[in-house]
Amino acid sequence: MFHIYCPHCAEHREEEEFHPKGQAHIARPMDPEACSDEEWGDYLFFRDNPRGIHHELWVHAVGCRKFFNITRNTVSYEILETYKVGEQPTITAESLSQDKKMTADGVTVADGGLQTEGESDSAVNTSKEAKV
Amino acid sequence: MSNAQQFDTRPVVDNESEIAVESPLAFSRHRSGAPKAKADTRVTVRERAFLGHLVLRGGAIVLDEALREVVGLGLPGEPLGLVQDEGGKRSIQWISPDEWLLIVPGGEEFDIERRLREALGDAHFSISNVGGGQTVLELSGEAAREVLMKSVSYDVHPSHFPVGKGVTTVFAKSTVVLRRPSEERWELVIRRSFADYLYRWILDAGAEYTIGVEG
Numbered sequence: 302m303f304h305i306y307c308p309h310c311a312e313h314r315e316e317e318e319f320h321p322k323g324q325a326h327i328a329r330p331m332d333p334e335a336c337s338d339e340e341w342g343d344y345l346f347f348r349d350n351p352r353g354i355h356h357e358l359w360v361h362a363v364g365c366r367k368f369f370n371i372t373r374n375t376v377s378y379e380i381l382e383t384y385k386v387g388e389q390p391t392i393t394a395e396s397l398s399q400d401k402k403m404t405a406d407g408v409t410v411a412d413g414g415l416q417t418e419g420e421s422d423s424a425v426n427t428s429k430e431a432k433v
Numbered sequence: 434m435s436n437a438q439q440f441d442t443r444p445v446v447d448n449e450s451e452i453a454v455e456s457p458l459a460f461s462r463h464r465s466g467a468p469k470a471k472a473d474t475r476v477t478v479r480e481r482a483f484l485g486h487l488v489l490r491g492g493a494i495v496l497d498e499a500l501r502e503v504v505g506l507g508l509p510g511e512p513l514g515l516v517q518d519e520g521g522k523r524s525i526q527w528i529s530p531d532e533w534l535l536i537v538p539g540g541e542e543f544d545i546e547r548r549l550r551e552a553l554g555d556a557h558f559s560i561s562n563v564g565g566g567q568t569v570l571e572l573s574g575e576a577a578r579e580v581l582m583k584s585v586s587y588d589v590h591p592s593h594f595p596v597g598k599g600v601t602t603v604f605a606k607s608t609v610v611l612r613r614p615s616e617e618r619w620e621l622v623i624r625r626s627f628a629d630y631l632y633r634w635i636l637d638a639g640a641e642y643t644i645g646v647e648g
């Protein structure tokens with residue numbers, strides 16, 4: 302069972318009160334009419350499936366019924382932070398890999414669950430698109 | 434003044450042939466019974482039927498101002514807050530960052546809605562009368578908290594659930610608003626469609642404490 306902190310209710314609640322809603326920070330194209338089929342298809346159907354840090358949209362379905370975001374490790378299932386829609390994550394795959402570089406004196410270390418440098422590219426892109 | 438249509442959902446009873454108003458639990462009491470409290474009763478349940486329930490949505494600042502003017506009670510200052518007037522007859526509960534539940538004595542709600550709409554003017558808000566869709570069950574007695582512990586995963590220990598708190602959570606797989614207006618009493622705001630199921634659940638869960646039904 303997850304024990305999830307709802308940033309609106311400002312306390313931890315049982316997982317049964319929540320529903321996951323998929324990847325967070327998916328920005329609707331500013332000018333949908335000008336999209337290529339590929340861009341529109343990417344927006345509608347294609348989602349990241351990272352091993353490691355993932356930003357997800359959840360809804361407190363049985364509580365306050367508000368949406369919010371969770372930064373979660375898809376390997377360890379650890380929830381690293383929750384934050385309101387419109388805010389940016391403070392923990393990203395990129396920020397974690399930079400911490401690692403510093404601790405390992407310039408060498409990126411990959412251990413259980415956390416992403417290696419190469420794999421973090423998609424997540425970096427995700428947070429770039431995240432200016433919703 | 435908004436141009437929303439308003440009407441009093443409560444029928445005016447002006448002759449004896451009027452159809453009686455029935456609580457959502459009228460048939461449940463008939464079918465499942467309403468055991469009387471006995472000497473060893475440690476929990477009692479009572480329905481607070483026919484109260485006025487209004488769901489208020491909008492910005493906290495404008496709603497707070499209008500409520501102080503009309504009801505004499507401001508919004509709770511914090512999430513999960515529940516405030517009441519002195520007699521405990523009128524209460525306002527935080528439901529979500531832009532939503533509050535106002536419960537008043539039955540019959541007051543239409544006038545309060547009208548006056549709130551007047552006070553709110555052109556502000557961005559909504560007021561819904563949901564009194565027909567839900568009812569209030571009150572649990573009291575020394576074993577009330579034990580009945581809750583059998584029914585919700587939410588932590589109802591006094592250190593986590595003080596007087597003046599209210600949450601929307603899962604109760605026996607259905608949704609309830611659970612709130613604590615005083616040391617001795619817990620209130621469940623339940624939906625009409627779940628009322629029979631929850632009433633029977635509570636009778637069953639309270640059987641080991643010789644539950645009694647009042648009112």
Ligand SMILES: [Zn+2]
Binds near residue numbers: 309365366
């Ligand atoms: Zn919540």
